[in-house]
Amino acid sequence: MEMKTRVAWATAVLTLALPTAAAAVKVGEPLYVKAKNTRVLASPSGSANAVAVLQPGERITWGGADAKHKQWHKVTTSTGKKGFVFQTNLSTTPPNMELVTGSGGTQQVDPKKFVASGAAVKALSPGAEQYGKDKGGDHGEAVDDIKALEALAKSVSTADIAAHVTAAGLFPVVGANDTVAKAGTNKRSGKR
Template sequence: MAVLALCAGGTTLAVKPDGTLYVKARNTRLMANASATADAIAILQPGKAVTWKGADPKNKQWHRVEVDGKKGVVFQSNLAAQPPNLELITKNGEQKVDPVAYASSGAAVKGLSQGAIDYGNGKGTNYAEATKQIQKLEELAGKVGPAEMDAHARKAGLFRVVGPKETASRGRK
């Protein structure tokens, strides 16, 4: 009997075939087969439950899953034994925020606050330098859009960039 052991924070979590795993990365591709150039069957979002069917026999980094009646493979690093925490609450604590919309807006990764900058600058040279580096990265990230990411992915032979679509198109361009 196959068992998948996922490591999370130093602990090993075992999942038996037909057990449930969860997507942990945004825009995770459910692929037709264990190849980076395979057709994407669907685009999965964090928190989506999938039924684990075992590791691909030829490439153990890919794992066979079934979701919403569709069968395919997902790269192992995009799966977790526990669902990610998707609950976000507004500052006043009254209204919940749609986590998918929040992540898609980029707000989850935008900029250091002035308080964080002041804190980093006040903690010494290493922290101040790290703060400056993060600010430079944020500035650079503001100049990079989907077209630039897609061009880089093509040039580097990586997965093509996937936008915030709920489904994938079939076939290659």
């Protein structure tokens, strides 16, 4: 088989084997949010104003990829807000329900409630922390390290992340804040 033919055949196989979310749905079909505080932006740019902030599991209607910026996808929220979401924040399937155990046995928890509870971002439960301390040695040190990382994570704001992205020359997906701008307001200056 000729080299060009092999390359074309391999590309076709990989394209079929690794479909993107966009390839799996048609315009007007649903997709699901998979990241906490996913911002629906007014335009296909990480620095644009947010028109809505969504949580994991929320269903949106897909409007296709932006013509110039293919990594940004047009969406409509369940409340009718229209805007753009970065492609990696979307999924063709809803997130799995989180499982928690308690005195009543295993229960499923809605992803939005799980994220809102703070449990999704807490690395150590009180039981795990006590286990590590009781075990001693490296386990106790690991608990202390994880607690220090949790404290550091709480001290980093969305604005800090946006500033780092700009300073490091990274692609801006996170804006300076995670709030929705009032209609007609420039979020950076607060002026109309």
